[in-house]
Amino acid sequence: MTQYRKARIEDVEDIYQLIISHANEGTMLPRPRQSLYEDIREYIVAEEDGELIAVGALRILWKDLAEIRSLVVQSNHTRQNIGRKIVSLLEEEARALGLPRVFALTYQEAFFLQCGYHTISNKELPQKVWRDCIDCPKFPDCDEVAVLKNL
Secondary structure, three states: OOEEEEOOHHHHHHHHHHHHHHHHOOOOOOOOHHHHHHOHHHEEEEEEOOEEEEEEEEEEEEOOEEEEEEEEEOHHHOOOOHHHHHHHHHHHHHHHOOOOEEEEEEOOHHHHHHOOOEEEOHHHOHHHHHHOHHHOOOOOOOOOEEEEEEO
């Protein structure tokens, strides 16, 4: 049975390996270990039989906006609604904080559309662009799709 919980420091290496394996496949952008340690309180993990099988994070960007980021499910656990459950938990957290909007930059547009998001232009997210995107090697030619959900 899959269990969901807030991430802990001892999860960082497993989170890193999960993210980097998918980044190497080109399905997401990598995250440095240091940022995982710094931002560990943003993460929710899913585990099964003591093994970390999925992860996602909620990053607050402004008084009315948060980002779902680093969402990844182990390849052998996809299509089991694990990613959808993590998105739902992160949205619940955003609602509890009083945030009315959540977005993601993703290569998995269809997944987020199924979760009730709609596609927007990256230009509608200046807080994200100036906080993170400006340092990305793909800037300004981002090939991720921006999706947004009003909570």
